[in-house]
Amino acid sequence: MSEEQDKGQKEEEAARQVVEPLPEQIAEALGDRVSEGGVLDGVVHITVPAEELADALRIVGFEIENSYSHLSDLCGVDRADCIEVVYHLFRPMSDEAVVVRVKLPRGNPQVPTATELWDTANWAEREAAEMYGVTFTGHPDPRPLLLPEDIQGHPMRKDWEYPEEHPYLSREPLHEDFPDVVGRVRVEAPPGREEEIEE
Amino acid sequence: MPVVRNGGRRDACPTTNSMETQTALPTEELLINMGPQHPSTHGVLRLVLTLDGERVVEAVPHIGYLHSSMEKIAEASTYQQYVPYADRYDYLNAMGNEFAYVRAVEKLCGIEVTPRCEYIRVIMAEMNRIASHLVYFGCLGLDSGAWTPFLYCFREREVVLQLFEDTSGQRLLYHYLRIGGLRNDLPAHFCDKLAEFLDYFPDRIKEYDDLLTYNVIFRNRLEGTGQLSQELCRRYSISGPNVRGSGIPYDVRRVVGYSIYPQLEFDIPTQEEGDAFARHLVRVEEMRQSVRILKQCLEKLPEGEINVKVPRKLKPVVGEVFERLESPRGELGCYLVSDGSEKPWRLHWRAPSFYNLQVLPELVRGAYVADIVIILGSIDIVLPDIDR
């Protein structure tokens, strides 16, 4: 039963993976800037190298006819072997989408910012930067956005580990029957910082 | 507005009138913190304001006080386990969030739900839209100094919440939608109660209008405040009632036409002016449209099964989807990446408030301090939605 299911699933997977070539308009406009591309389920997927990203976004977003000028979302994805930044572009007032992605090395990921094209990208890039450690070169305001200043590392990466010690989080279980339920906010002050809390 | 900075001091203040005596007086910019615990920031939002007298020169929002790692939690829980978490970040639109997440998973797995289930989901989403807009309406009244509409709005909202409670067992964070179906069918009295509510609710909206919307003080406060141009909307990817208040009829329900919305008749209300009052009118009209949608849904509600069979160990194929929905606050997106295992590899919320709040510094520049509260109320944000 389970084997059959597996087989069925694989077939289905194969059926879904049919990639059609890029629409002519986009392929022509982008030329050889695209390193990978195709249409999957009616959505255009484009992968570009980091150097070409600014150009590619400008062309797809503004220069081609009927351009995809609505930047709906921008986020980072940890693909284990690389860090990806994904841009979801839509034609305004329609459901036609282009997904532009750029693959970056885990070591020192750097991409040019998209804030010149869309102000939308400002906070989204700040979020991706602190969560995945991506540097957006040329970003006007590269402060961390959501996380506290003293956090170590980039928590949305798959290899990030929960810190062993934290001044405000207790590792002691609240109840003896829930030994692995830890990390609640400390009620009392952490050792050595009592005065700080009292203030 | 031209700003001449001189090491934090300015000799000439462009906003006061240019009489010589006033120009000679040295004035200084003032830096004040609005929030995080401010009653009218609708949550924990901190605005650092640079003021020139009563006028705002610069506003810098600081967010993240309610960050709850919703996206990291998704990577540690199975597809089914994450549904209740989806409620928890935009709590005023819990059903809508579940709807977005569940739709994304179903698209990834190729699950088709039954027609009755689709109808009930849309009923829930629209009821949630009414409940959310009622909170907006009441809170904007509060922000502008009117207490009474708030109480009336919550009285009507209570009816909706009671229906939610009877159906899902909870009043705010429902966990009612399941992958491939629903928790249970509607309770026996649901349709009658809802029909009764829909009968008298449009009259109540008219009452609110008489009480608040067409009150001259309220109107004068809102008209011309927080002017949002179409250019700004485009640059900041504004969505929802905010963009419709600026004359762009962008509604994901129409544009994408997901679920059963193409079969339903409703209008997309728009206003041309782009100020706080225009956005307010759009939201009020949207409640009426939701009533219209709900009435059609109740009429057409088919009988039949609500659940399709879904394996308990749900393993979608490798792939990704980006599913967009119209939440009361705008375009809600759920980006889901699967690696073929039981747990999502990556989940990202395109939170409407997150992108709508970004435009705030532009809107409040040059406005009075008192208007910040109105502008913030009129773009209708929910802070957990921003911080996630």
Next chain:
Amino acid sequence: MARAKKAITSTIAEAVVSIIKGHWVTLVNFWRPTVCERYPHKDKSLDYKPGPGYKGDFALITDKEKGRLRCIACQTCERSCPNGCIRVVPEGKGKERYPAEFYIDVGLCMNCGICVEVCPVDALTMTPDYECSVHDPRDLVRNIEQLTERGLEFDEVSRVK
């Protein structure tokens, strides 16, 4: 698009009309029934009980014929809970398997109801009790005695009808 400026006379006229209308609305509402409840000062008939299917505090259902808990200590609920707030300590083998200990940390629970749904023998239920507040967070951990006692009034899992 900016709005056109209005003449002061028409503003005054509008103001008078809107004040009258507003007062009329409040007057109408003055005669409508009160909906507020003075919770928790239950002075009138205000002991509100939610309907069946409400996701409140937990209970373990006793099989009255066999005189034992229905629970077979399969630990499915423990594994399915998103927050990890259930602990079941099984005892016995085969048909005789029963829970020696059963803890639910209500303080950690988010009342999602997954544990109730996954139970293969419908042994766990959520009840319409919603008043769970205590003074010490340690008291929020329900043990098997409390769960059994609350479950005595239930023959079946509480479901929406």
